[in-house]
Amino acid sequence: MPAAENETVVRRIFAAFSRRDVFALRGLFAPDAVWTVPGDGTMAGVYRGPEEIFRFLGRLPKETDGTYRSQLVDVLASERRAAALYRASGQRRGRTLDLDQVLLFQLGGGAVRDVLALPSDPTVFEEFWAR
Numbered sequence: 001m002p003a004a005e006n007e008t009v010v011r012r013i014f015a016a017f018s019r020r021d022v023f024a025l026r027g028l029f030a031p032d033a034v035w036t037v038p039g040d041g042t043m044a045g046v047y048r049g050p051e052e053i054f055r056f057l058g059r060l061p062k063e064t065d066g067t068y069r070s071q072l073v074d075v076l077a078s079e080r081r082a083a084a085l086y087r088a089s090g091q092r093r094g095r096t097l098d099l100d101q102v103l104l105f106q107l108g109g110g111a112v113r114d115v116l117a118l119p120s121d122p123t124v125f126e127e128f129w130a131r
Contacts, residue, residue: 001079001080001107001109001110002079003079004077005110006077006078006080006082006105007075007077007082009028009082009105009107009110009111009112010075010077010082010103010105011072011075012024012028013025013028013112014070014072014084016028017057017070018069018070020061022054022058025050025054025057026050027111028111028112029049029050029112030109030111030112030113031049031050032048032049032113033048033049033050033053033111033112033113033114033115034046034047034048034113034114034115035047035052035053035056035115035117036114036115036116037056037117038117038118038122039122039125039126039129040126040130040131041125041126041128041129041130041131042063042129042130042131043056043059043060043129044129053115063092063129064091064092064097065091065092067089067090067091067092068088068089068090068097069087069089069090070086070087070088070101071086071087071089072084072085072086073087073100080106080108081104081105081107082104082105082107083102083103083104083105084102084103084105085100085101085102086100086101086102086103087099088100088101090128092128092129095127095128097124097125097128099119099120099121099124099125100119100120101117101120101125102117102118102120103115103116103117103118104118
């Protein structure tokens with residue numbers, strides 16, 4: 001896929017998430033897509049396939065009483081990969097999250113194949129998502 005098309009896929013994901021429109025995500029993930037969130041917190045794990053990924057994304061607002069936001073800052077894309085820099089924020093159990101994060105995407109055939117979430121401050125990330 002051309003870099004511009006991969007960038008568009010990533011931007012569509014962020015737009016759909018901000019609108020809380022899970023149906024707009026359909027077709028953007030390969031059937032065998034994997035989304036990995038490192039750490040030990042409640043959202044950490046490896047989510048396999050679109051349905052697990054959609055359930056994971058749907059849990060973010062539930063875990064934060066609807067306060068979780070992902071504000072896209074920029075996307076860097078090539079023919080097979082993309083990196084999205086965004087600002088994650090929210091409130092949870094008396095804790096506040098407000099930090100930059102990066103999502104590393106592997107794409108093919110117009111669909112996401114793999115995502116790795118990388119917080120800029122893993123300690124703050126872990127504290128926020130602690131069980």
